[in-house]
Amino acid sequence: MRNISREKCFELICSVRDIVEKEIDLHQYFDEDSSNINMELSEMDFEGVSNGYLSEIIYAVTGYEVEVIGEVEELFPCPCCGLKTLTELYDKSAGTGYDICPSCKWQDDGTTDINSYRSINKGSIVDYLNKLRSNPNQYYKNKWLNGKGYDYHEDVSK
Structure with missing residues (x-):
């Protein structure tokens, strides 16, 4: 090889x-x-x-x-899909974060409650995860490393 x-x-x-x-x-x-x-x-x-x-x-x-x-660039897990796609963590006091995950399109706004509707994202984390599950062909293969977070293949709405 x-x-x-x-x-x-x-x-x-x-x-x-x-x-x-x-x-x-x-x-x-x-x-x-x-x-x-x-x-x-x-x-x-x-x-x-x-x-x-x-x-x-x-x-x-x-x-x-x-x-x-070679070393993979260190990225942070998305609070929605859990994939390591974010270049910085949300920190309201420092004014950092607000990255948009290229996998699930969630904009990191510091949300931790998966059922909380966020106007910036026009939905909740659960809404985004359900959207991902509804189109598995588009998201079947993860190119990013897994981080701590939710597996969008699991049902989190329960």
């Missing part, structure tokens, strides 16, 4: 993406609503993702089984 650093892995993914974009009109493969889909990749798209997830991407685009090496 070959080794590849996280940095080189990201470079390879972007290079393959650029080649595909030049050779294939990707929009022809998507629904007609896809005209507003952002096809650009950035390093932030891979911030905090597990090395195993990156290995699977490399295998999918090259056919090579690789081990991605």
Whole structure:
């Protein structure tokens, strides 16, 4: 098995993406609503993702089984889905936090009560978890490391 650093892995993914974009009109493969889909990749798209997830991407685009090496950026668990996706913790006194989880789209506002309706999120944590469970195909694979929190596959509304 070959080794590849996280940095080189990201470079390879972007290079393959650029080649595909030049050779294939990707929009022809998507629904007609896809005209507003952002096809650009950035390093932030891979911030905090597990090395195993990156290995699977490399295998999918090259056919090579690789081990991605390097430290995963330290992220904090989302209070809603529990995945480590947030770059900072909510701290009202310091004015920090307010990150939006790229997995479940919850904006961290310091909420700890899962049933509490939050105007900033237009729902409660339970509402968001139910939304995730209603579309498991979109969220079946976690690319982020698990943190302490709720498993959106479990029923938390009870």
